[in-house]
Amino acid sequence: MDRTPLGIVLNGVTGRMGLRQHLIRSILAIRADGGLPLRDGRVLWPEPVLVGRSEAKLRAIADEHGLTDWTTDLEGALARPDVQVYFDAQVTSARVKALRTAIEAGKHIYTEKPVAESLSEAIDLARTADEAGIKHGVVQDKLYLPGLQKLLRLVRGGFFGRILSVRGEFGYWVFEGDWQAAQRPSWNYRAADGGGITLDMFPHWHYVLEQIFAPVRAVTARSVTHVDRRWDESGEPYAATADDAVYGLFELDGGIVAQINSSWAVRVNRDELVEFQVDGTEGSAVAGLHHCRIQPRAATPKPVWDPDVPTGQRFRDQWQQVPDNEVFVNGFRAQWEQFLRYVAEDAPYTGDLWAGARGVQVAELGLQSSNEGRRLEIPELPR
Numbered sequence: 345m346d347r348t349p350l351g352i353v354l355n356g357v358t359g360r361m362g363l364r365q366h367l368i369r370s371i372l373a374i375r376a377d378g379g380l381p382l383r384d385g386r387v388l389w390p391e392p393v394l395v396g397r398s399e400a401k402l403r404a405i406a407d408e409h410g411l412t413d414w415t416t417d418l419e420g421a422l423a424r425p426d427v428q429v430y431f432d433a434q435v436t437s438a439r440v441k442a443l444r445t446a447i448e449a450g451k452h453i454y455t456e457k458p459v460a461e462s463l464s465e466a467i468d469l470a471r472t473a474d475e476a477g478i479k480h481g482v483v484q485d486k487l488y489l490p491g492l493q494k495l496l497r498l499v500r501g502g503f504f505g506r507i508l509s510v511r512g513e514f515g516y517w518v519f520e521g522d523w524q525a526a527q528r529p530s531w532n533y534r535a536a537d538g539g540g541i542t543l544d545m546f547p548h549w550h551y552v553l554e555q556i557f558a559p560v561r562a563v564t565a566r567s568v569t570h571v572d573r574r575w576d577e578s579g580e581p582y583a584a585t586a587d588d589a590v591y592g593l594f595e596l597d598g599g600i601v602a603q604i605n606s607s608w609a610v611r612v613n614r615d616e617l618v619e620f621q622v623d624g625t626e627g628s629a630v631a632g633l634h635h636c637r638i639q640p641r642a643a644t645p646k647p648v649w650d651p652d653v654p655t656g657q658r659f660r661d662q663w664q665q666v667p668d669n670e671v672f673v674n675g676f677r678a679q680w681e682q683f684l685r686y687v688a689e690d691a692p693y694t695g696d697l698w699a700g701a702r703g704v705q706v707a708e709l710g711l712q713s714s715n716e717g718r719r720l721e722i723p724e725l726p727r
């Protein structure tokens with residue numbers, strides 16, 4: 345088999361996302377399966393160059409996974425001619441500077457979201473990347489969740505008729521860190537370090553709404569900090585200055601109203617950590633990470649409001665599971681494969697830095713809407 349090596353700098357592999365989703369479940373998983381087959385018969389072989397700030401952590405990760413190529417010198421790694429792609433999974437606040445350096449070095453870039461902390465930086469980055477003529481992509485993993493893939497299948501198959509509304513619930517309790525360790529990094533809860541759930545989740549909701557339903561035209565949001573004191577990784581208390589919940593209303597083309605609650609201060613009373621209910625004239629669906637249940641128009645029961653009599657209907661049992669009908673691979677890996685095909689053989693690709701900038705735009709307008717207490721329209725981005 346003709347193996348074509350492709351050098352990829354992976355920056356931020358000591359972090360949660362960088363290590364688990366991108367290195368282990370994507371790049372190493374592709375290698376474990378023998379590489380990525382291309383249309384012309386070649387096999388693309390990703391060669392990771394691990395980059396980070398801590399020699400000890402990088403060495404430990406490399407040793408554990410049988411890798412030898414790692415460095416704390418980002419610029420040195422980007423100067424290598426055998427490196428063609430730069431990937432960033434660092435904390436959000438470190439992203440723009442590193443992406444710029446990679447663009448200047450002429451590398452294609454693939455990055456975690458949000459692409460920047462502000463819209464102006466995100467636009468500037470997308471323009472700079474276009475001018476440099478490099479290829480760029482942004483992680484849009486939620487689209488590849490099996491539950492949302494099934495939802496997309498229903499939309500494309502016309503199941504819903506006219507789509508009326510979307511109700512999303514995302515969240516779980518993130519421990520404060522005092523009597524039980526927090527399950528998310530502390531920078532997420534400090535505004536000055538790029539934290540905040542609006543900046544974290546609105547970029548996701550934007551591409552989910554835009555790509556499964558319709559363009560998003562207006563946003564109204566309320567961002568709040570419910571838990572204002574937390575304990576960091578070393579057990580020190582700190583003031584949680586970033587928003588940990590956001591209640592958002594999005595208006596889409598076609599009159600679709602999407603309402604999505606995102607919270608790190610909510611206890612789960614759902615089947616999955618995220619669920620979207622979609623109601624249409626011909627049927628409804630509830631999609632989560634893995635599952636998707638439907639209730640078509642013809643099978644819709646007729647509840648009658650009667651506060652005096654406990655209902656005999658078991659509403660949850662009145663829904664039907666949508667079958668998998670295919671094998672779903674890890675969403676991060678699926679997207680890596682698309683991006684690598686885009687780089688290697690110019691395969692079609694849509695989630696670029698402009699899509700990433702639209703996500704940052706909705707987050708920024710959401711925060712502004714919350715601060716000013718008003719609904720904001722979402723203008724087209726100036727290119």
Ligand SMILES: NC(=O)c1ccc[n+]([C@@H]2O[C@H](COP(=O)([O-])OP(=O)(O)OC[C@H]3O[C@@H](n4cnc5c(N)ncnc54)[C@H](O)[C@@H]3O)[C@@H](O)[C@H]2O)c1
Nearest residue numbers: 356357358359360361362433434435436438456457458529
């Ligand atoms: N796509 C998704 O579903 C998803 C989920 C969670 C996080 N993210 C994004 O991924 C990125 C990383 O998030 P994470 O949860 O893996 O964070 P993390 O704290 O676990 O990892 C952060 C990484 O950045 C590095 N880093 C570089 N400069 C740093 C600095 N000045 N301070 C602290 N760390 C620094 C760390 O060493 C580490 O490798 C964020 O931008 C976040 O928004 C995406």
